Amino acid sequence: MEPQAKQAVLEEDPEQLHRGLQLVGGLGPVVFNLALFCWFWGQWSVLFALAGVWAVLGFVNVLLVEWVTRWRGRGVAEWVRMLANLAGSVVGGVVTHWHPLAWVFVPYSLLLFSGMDRWVRLRTGVYLGGVAAAALLTGAEGGVTLAFVLIGVFGFLVSEKRITTLRGVLGQALRQREELERAHRALEQSHGELEAAHQELQQLHQRALEQERLSSLGMLAAGVAHEINNPMSFVTSNVNSMLRDLRDEPNLSEVMKEYVDDVLPATLDGIKRVNTIVGDLRRFARGDPEAHTSYDLDTEVETALRIAQGQLSHVRVEKELGGVGRSVGRPRQLVQVMVNLLVNAGQATASGGVVRIRTRREEHHIHVEVRDTGAGMSEETKRHLFEPFFTTKASGEGTGLGLSVVHGIVKSHGGRIEVESEEGQGTCFKVRLPLVPPLLQYEPSTDGGMRRRKV
Template sequence: MKHELLAVGRAAQLTDSAQARHAVHRVAGWGAGAINVALICAFWGQWRVVSLFVCMGLGITLFNLLFLEWLADRFSSHVVEALRMGVNGTGLCVLGVVTQWHVLLWAFVPFNMFWAFGVGPWVRLRMALYLGAVNTVALLTGARPSMALAFSLIGVIGYLVSERRVEMLREAMVQLETAHQEMRRMHERALKQEHLSSLGLLAAGVAHEINNPMSFVTSNVGSMLRDLREEKALSEVMREYVDDVLPGTLDGIQRVNAIVADLRRFSGGGVDRHTDYDFNAEVEMGLRIAQVQLGHVQVEKELGEVGRVVGHPRQLVQVLVNLMVNAGQATAPGGRVRISTRREGEQILVVVRDTGAGMSEETKRRLFEPFFTTKAPGVGMGLGLSVAYGIVRAHGGHIEVESELGKGTVFTLALPRVAPAASP
């Protein structure tokens, strides 16, 4: 709606701009000159009338071309157009009385209506007042009613046709502006998708490069620990290494290896196959990936017996990582983020709860819109939750959100135990 209103405003500015007025005034000047020349020819020899035509024609032309332009820079278009119609109508009535409403003079009635600026009820009111005043003076000063009716009908029909053409032009301009904005949004979306794809490839490459040296470290530390355990005579210091330091080091190395493996799997290419997998194992993987964003909060997990499910595990992890990262970013240091799973019949329920800042009603309404984000520029692009929403819907499930400002947020995912085979 915002883009449409902007487009309407721009269209109105273009159709009522000074450039457009200049172009119409030039054409109107030639038209008025042609009618005046025809009238002068018709009254040639009646020099008083011819002189009046020349003076009135020059005066009204100068008024329209110069004085109205000066007024247009200082007053609204409604005031300027009302003044133009009033001056032209007055001049027409004066010439009509002098020429006893010659048929050529009636051509000015529709002519003045055809090049009116603007569209709307105020313009129509000006047209009605103009026609009413001119016809009243004409009929009171001896004009034929049939002549007044004929040219008034021509003016009304011509004005309505031109009004409709202006409306069609504005509608076309609105559509063009909307299409232009949509193309810009699609271009930006394509750039961001390409950026995300590049980040995924970069993450996969980095994980692969880390995996190679870590395999040597794992093997060497494991071998060292086994060899030292076989030694019978170890000093107290070395025994501490065997019992505490090296096992703890090996445990940390294995955690690093698990994170690298998760990262390679999460960012790896190829199609995420519809397969049977351990649901809670994927939740654990998502927790490991999101751990960096959850280091400042207390993470609680309660994974119920949900068993194995059928679906797309990589997509599920993408949803869980996004929800947990958002929960961590919304929660202040010392807060809590809790994830729980349970099975209800043929459905798997996943609840991600945080004690963060919460959301307003307006934010909740727009939460799953693409590119909507409440984060600072450069922190988020507003794609995560919209993608998560699409993945959950494609799995045949749904997401529910409960949130209140200052009281945290709860996301509840309901997923079927067997997801549809066709999932993006």
């Protein structure tokens, strides 16, 4: 709790205590006035004077003091109350010739003055001094005056001590409440931190499982590619030997000539395509760390298109390769970026749609754009697009890691990736990469390749 707030509560609670005392304390004047009325019954001038004092003090204490409190504060209101009670005590004492029942009002009033603010003692002194002076000047007996003044003083001191003790107890209770609130906030904060740590641990565990599964799939793909590569080497060698031998034969039938001219060359083109795909798959599935090397982006785009062609068979693929030349980076990772973007584009586009990939080069950067005519994305999807494990696919159809990995690879190359998409209008991913990642000692050479910078 702030110090100002604590002080406000300490001020407010005695104020409420004061109001409660006023309600109870109001019974005293009623009883004393009834006793005075009974004692002086028949002395109508005294009774009228007492009734007037009672009415004025009732108005001041019930209405005027509260109004002054709202507009000028409690301190000013207590001065008004004290002066009104001083005047009432003097008038009541004079008209009753300072009867003991009139004197009782003096110590009784002081019980209600104590403990309210720092001026209370000054007001008490003014009140007692004023009443005593008026009493002595108007013929009151000195001994009685002194007796009631002393009763008022010590009654005030006892009441003030009681109020001070109550304030101390209240302050201690407030400190304890503050400590409990602080402990409660700390407990809530610790609970929130534990909950966040638990969620993060769950995410890390899930990510590790997905990574292990993807790693296993990569190893499986590399193994399959390796097993396919060996027999394809025999097939390639044998078909080449067959074609070469048949071309050396002078007398071939028309059927065999057709094999030499059309069938076997077409078969070799198919075998070459299979070998290329197998080589791309082996290179793509490798798990060993990849060093920065010089690469041709357009060549890597062709590789990505071959790997992703199974996911693009239902759409028309358009490519616009700008002859961007050579750059430095990790080409296998960049193939992974483009495969992910192409596969996502194919999955988001219905049959008969278009997926377009385009490359171009600026002075110090190269650009890749993958655009589709698919369903597009909402603003909510775009906000979470690159977060790990975020996916809009059905359960079991996606891990939510593809675009997160893409974002990480592009960032590690010192580039950036942007997305433009509207629902029903398709999507365009734009990747911007530097020719050389930051901190690498390479630069473009005059022949269009890359060379080490001279230090």
